[in-house]
Amino acid sequence: MTDQHYEWERFTPAQRLARFTIFLGIAIGFMLSLRTVEIIPEFLYDAPSQIGDLFARMWPPDTGSYAVNIHDALIETLNIAGLGTMLALLLALPVGLMSAKNITRIPALNWFAKLILVSSRSVNSLVWAILFVAVFGPGALAGTVAIGFRSIGFCGKLMGEALEECDPGPIEALKAAGAPWTSIFLKGYWPQIAPAFWGITLFRWDINVRESSVIGLVGAGGIGVALDTALNLFRWDEVSLILLCIFAVVIAAEILVTKIRERII
Secondary structure, eight states: OOOOOOOOOSSOHHHHHHHHHHHHHHHHHHHHHHHHHTOOHHHHHHHHHHHHHHHHHHOSOOGGGIIIIIHHHHHHHHHHHHHHHHHHHHHHHHHHHHHOTTTOOOHHHHHHHHHHHHHHHHSOHHHHHHHHHHHHOSSHHHHHHHHHHHHHHHHHHHHHHHHHTSOHHHHHHHHHTTOOHHHHIIIIIHHHHHHHHHHHHHHHHHHHHHHHTTGGGGTSSSHHHHHHHHHHTTOHHHHHHHHHHHHHHHHHHHHHHHHHHHHHO
16 A cells, blocks of 8 residues: 655646746836836936925925915815816716616617716826816816716716615515606615715715816816916925815815715715
């Protein structure tokens, strides 16, 4: 009788080959990326002193410029975020209904709705802002429309998924009773998706407050315009104040959204 020895191996040869191939691909991609980035060593070595010099110019912040250049731009940023979110919800609701397979049972419309949602999410807010600045000209209108169109994909996708997850029992009961579609939606679907709807609204508004601070760099209104002006004029003390204001608004929006979610959801 011969003794049999078993050797335990964590991965099979095929799995080891697959892991090696993946790691090799990542290493090759990393090396190619380094060649594409074209890092200049002289600038890299000089970066610490440049950062120190920049912070020295930015401190202390120019608090006197808040009332003159920053306050109105900050309020405009909040208005862009709020109106853009409302525009997104108005446009995203029908797209979300069209993407939900349990409501719209036409595959062509489902795919068309998904195309709209993907197209909205795949284009960055800055790109949308550049496009609408070319259409409407510089200002808050271009920023509001850009924020709205960028948010359609986010809001519509989550609302469509919430609609597909609804319990069909109440819906079938309303249909059996002969209720019209508006009653089916308001009495059957809406109570089930209301928490998700308000959660999506608050979360998206929070995101839009941050994005509204950036799109002004391309002329779409808001505090980004003031930031771009201060950068172009090398007013580093005013730049630091603008950055502090943006940070404060983002933190305040985060706290506000958290408190509202705790109360209504």
